[in-house]
Amino acid sequence: MRVLVGRIGAAHGVKGEVRLSSFTEDPKAIGAYRPLTDAEGARQFEILSLRRLRDGLFVVRFSGVNSRGEAEALNNTELYVPRETLPPPGEEEFYHTDLIGLAVRDCAGVALGRIVNVLNFGGGDILEIAPVQHGETLLVPFTKEVVPIVDLAAGEIIVNPPVEIETDLRA
Numbered sequence: 001m002r003v004l005v006g007r008i009g010a011a012h013g014v015k016g017e018v019r020l021s022s023f024t025e026d027p028k029a030i031g032a033y034r035p036l037t038d039a040e041g042a043r044q045f046e047i048l049s050l051r052r053l054r055d056g057l058f059v060v061r062f063s064g065v066n067s068r069g070e071a072e073a074l075n076n077t078e079l080y081v082p083r084e085t086l087p088p089p090g091e092e093e094f095y096h097t098d099l100i101g102l103a104v105r106d107c108a109g110v111a112l113g114r115i116v117n118v119l120n121f122g123g124g125d126i127l128e129i130a131p132v133q134h135g136e137t138l139l140v141p142f143t144k145e146v147v148p149i150v151d152l153a154a155g156e157i158i159v160n161p162p163v164e165i166e167t168d169l170r171a
Helices: 027-032 068-072
Strands: 002-012 017-022 047-054 057-062 078-082 103-106 111-120 125-131 138-141 149-151 156-159
Touching: 002 057, 002 068, 017 027, 027 047, 027 057, 111 138, 125 156
Parallel strands: 103 156
Antiparallel strands: 002 017, 002 078, 017 057, 047 057, 103 111, 111 125, 125 138, 149 156
């Protein structure tokens, strides 16, 4: 299993540098992760230099990328590392990849669906839950109040949706 740690952006200058958005807890740590690969695992990327533009955004030079044209061809390439190369998460911390696919139940034990995505638009993590049957997904904030139990070993989470959220997920 691979974990998304960054995304290559636009070319920067004419000598093959690119902008890189880091999704790691310590953004600069992306420079130490090995091997970085594309989504398919077909291509590896070695960072030769890394300099900060602003929080989470860097200018990077990759081995073998020496021109603006080569850099432009990498735009929007997502970078992954093998899950086993990452440090274990702390208590009450989770890698998004470990949450995706977990079964979701409410506090009464009723099956609601499965987590299909973990989103973050700047205000905190949001779980996207696909219903057991058909229908639209449900978005719930990933907070201790709304998600009091995450049981990775059992492969499920317990959700207590706020009353403001309509839940059509129950089977």
